[in-house]
Amino acid sequence: xxxxxxxxxxxxxxxxxxxxxxxxxxxxxxxxxxxxxxxxxxxxxxxxxxxxxxxxxxxxxxxxxxxxxxxxxxxxxxxxxxxxxxxxxxxxxxxxxxxxxxxxxxxxxxxxxxxxxxxxxxxxxxxxxxxxxxxxxxxxxxxxxxxxxxxxxxxxxxxxxxxxxxxxxxxxxxxxxxxxxxxxxxxxxxxxxxxxxxxxxxxxxxxxxxxxxxxxxxxxxxxxxxxxxxxxxxxxxxxxxxxxxxxxxxxxxxxxxxxxxxxxxxxxxxxxxxxxxxxxxxxxxxxxxxxxxxxxxxxxx
Amino acid sequence: xxxxxxxxxxxxxxxxxxxxxxxxxxxxxxxxxxxxxxxxxxxxxxxxxxxxxxxxxxxxxxxxxxxxxxxxxxxxxxxxxxxxxxxxxxxxxxxxxxxxxxxxxxxxxxxxxxxxxxxxxxxxxxxxxxxxxxxxxxxxxxxxxxxxxxxxxxxxxxxxxxxxxxxxxxxxxxxxxxxxxxxxxxxxxxxxxxxxxxxxxxxxxxxxxxxxxxxxxxxxxxxxxxxxxxxxxxxxxxxxxxxxxxxxxxxxxxxxxxxxxxxxxxxxxxxxxxxxxxxxxxxxxxxxxxxxxxxxxxxxx
Numbered sequence: 001x002x003x004x005x006x007x008x009x010x011x012x013x014x015x016x017x018x019x020x021x022x023x024x025x026x027x028x029x030x031x032x033x034x035x036x037x038x039x040x041x042x043x044x045x046x047x048x049x050x051x052x053x054x055x056x057x058x059x060x061x062x063x064x065x066x067x068x069x070x071x072x073x074x075x076x077x078x079x080x081x082x083x084x085x086x087x088x089x090x091x092x093x094x095x096x097x098x099x100x101x102x103x104x105x106x107x108x109x110x111x112x113x114x115x116x117x118x119x120x121x122x123x124x125x126x127x128x129x130x131x132x133x134x135x136x137x138x139x140x141x142x143x144x145x146x147x148x149x150x151x152x153x154x155x156x157x158x159x160x161x162x163x164x165x166x167x168x169x170x171x172x173x174x175x176x177x178x179x180x181x182x183x184x185x186x187x188x189x190x191x192x193x194x195x196x197x198x199x200x201x202x203x204x205x206x207x208x209x210x211x212x213x214x215x216x217x218x219x220x221x222x223x224x225x226x227x228x229x230x231x232x233x234x235x236x237x238x239x240x241x242x243x244x245x246x247x248x249x250x251x252x253x254x255x256x257x258x259x260x261x262x263x264x265x266x267x268x269x270x271x272x273x274x275x276x277x278x279x280x281x282x283x284x285x286x287x288x289x290x291x292x293x294x295x296x297x298x299x300x301x
Numbered sequence: 302x303x304x305x306x307x308x309x310x311x312x313x314x315x316x317x318x319x320x321x322x323x324x325x326x327x328x329x330x331x332x333x334x335x336x337x338x339x340x341x342x343x344x345x346x347x348x349x350x351x352x353x354x355x356x357x358x359x360x361x362x363x364x365x366x367x368x369x370x371x372x373x374x375x376x377x378x379x380x381x382x383x384x385x386x387x388x389x390x391x392x393x394x395x396x397x398x399x400x401x402x403x404x405x406x407x408x409x410x411x412x413x414x415x416x417x418x419x420x421x422x423x424x425x426x427x428x429x430x431x432x433x434x435x436x437x438x439x440x441x442x443x444x445x446x447x448x449x450x451x452x453x454x455x456x457x458x459x460x461x462x463x464x465x466x467x468x469x470x471x472x473x474x475x476x477x478x479x480x481x482x483x484x485x486x487x488x489x490x491x492x493x494x495x496x497x498x499x500x501x502x503x504x505x506x507x508x509x510x511x512x513x514x515x516x517x518x519x520x521x522x523x524x525x526x527x528x529x530x531x532x533x534x535x536x537x538x539x540x541x542x543x544x545x546x547x548x549x550x551x552x553x554x555x556x557x558x559x560x561x562x563x564x565x566x567x568x569x570x571x572x573x574x575x576x577x578x579x580x581x582x583x584x585x586x587x588x589x590x591x592x593x594x595x596x597x598x599x600x601x602x
Binding site for chain 1: 389484485486487488505508509511518519520521522525526527528529556559560563597599600602
């Protein structure tokens, strides 16, 4: 069995407005962004749900990008839809609506043929569903988890159960503060490690990302883009690059995770340059390597 | 003549409150922070003004740290005083008062014996005074400039005259936007280069600093401190470390400036850990090197 990564997350339409334009019915969702980013490193396996309005062209696009969509359920009804407006300061956004639609009844079923996938990414969904996924998979080699403020605030007990079982926790800096009740990065990381994960990644958007590996720290800057057109999906694309690269590593050690963090930043930067998943399609491995090397050079004396 | 750096800036008392405590009559001012930081690399020469209330202990402390204070004028009256409160989010602060006192009539006079100092740092004072300084010095090898939003908004013409004459412009990211009218880092830097400086440093506080050297970019992360006790003077300490280190370099090339940027981050991190200049005193070169190496390791795969 080749090394692959299984992602469980959302499949969505996004209606997005940013200072650089507007896009309706844009393909989105954590599972989609993650898969598209990871597809440049491996053939990711996607579990999610979409409605009967999900276009054939989108399915074709995913398949053309080597995404295994046997785990994508299509059910009667409308696909999950999110609408939002980004401010002049692109780090700020207002959610206009969140129509869960078919996603409201999502119960992830991991197809038999996916259950032994060595790498698992639990996208940002309800922690109880993430626990359901963990019950269905068989002895994964490496599990990464994304979550959000909503679950920290409303279903902390379930979330802590998930956190205890994962190898890598990926959150942003405000979630670090919320979860650890510490404003200092180092103190916050120490507290999170006691909750279970040996590896923690703190995403800081345009300010890069920290990796805490046991007690060792590594930092990767974000790639300075010419235009951050649409930040939607940047975090999931980051995770897709990170986990996608890891599937190609023989050992999951500090060095592998450091490189993976940089690949995460690379894929996040491609994602934000264009609307929706546009920055992740028709991207060559060479373009990815060029940006990886540029990011390394940026910090090299 | 040994390689030294001349700094012209403010000498102040700060009344500071942060989430970690309160300090009154704290030693502050751009010339003081800069000099204390640079003193670990060279014997900096300070030009500024203080009132007759400036304590002998402060003068002794500066001299013990190898700061040449022959250019520090003591005039009848009170020393410049600034009062401020930092928020829970330490990047936000409110100024309670700014009592210029003797600083209101400051006309920098560069002592004869300072005029050929090879390195010059124009601390954040009125651009017309910075121009006066440039008229008095003789053929400096390398000039760096700090400024602030006030001068960009009120005396832009004078400021642009200064900017045209310096080698290195050091500003923070909000000043970059204000001065270049660009929100994007790369576009902003390009615009600033057309204004004169070949080298530009963008300070991003806890998010590190960018160096733009002609068209080449370098990035140094901030050192992750256990506690950012008091950010006052961090920028000037950063500049002091940067310029202090440069005085020891044979050539001012990209490599020298990259290292200098990291030393700037190191000195900024020591400064914020304690109130006032406390983090910069009784600091060994070994402690500085340890932190420099830790910062390099933080980004090394």
